Amino acid sequence: MKRIAIFASGNGSNAENLITQLGAEEGYSFPLIICDNLQAGIWERGKRLGVRCLHFSRKELSEGATACQLLKEEKIDWIILAGFLGKISGPLLEEFGGRIVNIHPALLPRFGGKGMYGHYVHEAVLQQREKLSGITIHFVDAEYDHGATICQVTCPVYPDTDTPDLLAERIHRLEHIYFPVVVRDLLQRAD
Numbered sequence: 001m002k003r004i005a006i007f008a009s010g011n012g013s014n015a016e017n018l019i020t021q022l023g024a025e026e027g028y029s030f031p032l033i034i035c036d037n038l039q040a041g042i043w044e045r046g047k048r049l050g051v052r053c054l055h056f057s058r059k060e061l062s063e064g065a066t067a068c069q070l071l072k073e074e075k076i077d078w079i080i081l082a083g084f085l086g087k088i089s090g091p092l093l094e095e096f097g098g099r100i101v102n103i104h105p106a107l108l109p110r111f112g113g114k115g116m117y118g119h120y121v122h123e124a125v126l127q128q129r130e131k132l133s134g135i136t137i138h139f140v141d142a143e144y145d146h147g148a149t150i151c152q153v154t155c156p157v158y159p160d161t162d163t164p165d166l167l168a169e170r171i172h173r174l175e176h177i178y179f180p181v182v183v184r185d186l187l188q189r190a191d
C-alpha cells in the first residue's frame, strides 16, 4: 500500500481527481491533505471526500519540522503537490526528496519559477504567442518548478482566439486525464 499525502493551496480539482481515481484502486491510500491557505476550495473537497485536511503555514512547510514529523508518523510514502504554491525545502525535502511530485500547467523549463502559477502562466503563454502549451509532471527539488521531468503532455494554443480562461480549461482537462495515469505508473515502478 502506497500512502500519499497531497499538498494543495487552491481549488483542489487535481487533488480530488487523484483521490477519487487512485483511491478507488487497490494499493493507494490518501490519508492526508496539507493546505497552506485557509480560504482554499480544497477544504470543502477534503471534507466531502472524508480525507483529513490540515493547515500548515508556508513557512512551517519550507523550514519547520512539525509537518515532516507528522508525515513520518502517518507513514507517508509519497507527497503529491496538486496546486501547491509554497516551496518545499528543509526537513521535508531532506526526508522525502525523490518522492515528491509536482504538476505544472505549462511546458517547463519555460513559463515556470516563482510567481508563475495559475492565470499568470497562461497569460504569459498567450502573450508570447506560443503555439503549444501543456503540462509538466516532475520531481520536486529545492527550486520552484525545477526538478527532473517525469512526463510532459502538450496541447495546442490558439493565440488569436484563446483567453487565459480557455487555455486554463484545456490544460485542466489534460491534467485530469494524465496526472493519475503518471502517478500510478511512477508508484508502481517504485519500491
Ligand code: GRF
Pocket (backbone or CB within 6 Å): 010, 011, 012, 013, 014, 015, 082, 083, 084, 103, 104, 105, 118, 171, 172, 175
Ligand atoms: C493546476 O493547473 C496545476 O498544474 C497547478 O495548479 C493548478 C491547480 O488546479 N500546479 P486545481 O487546484 O487542482 O484545480
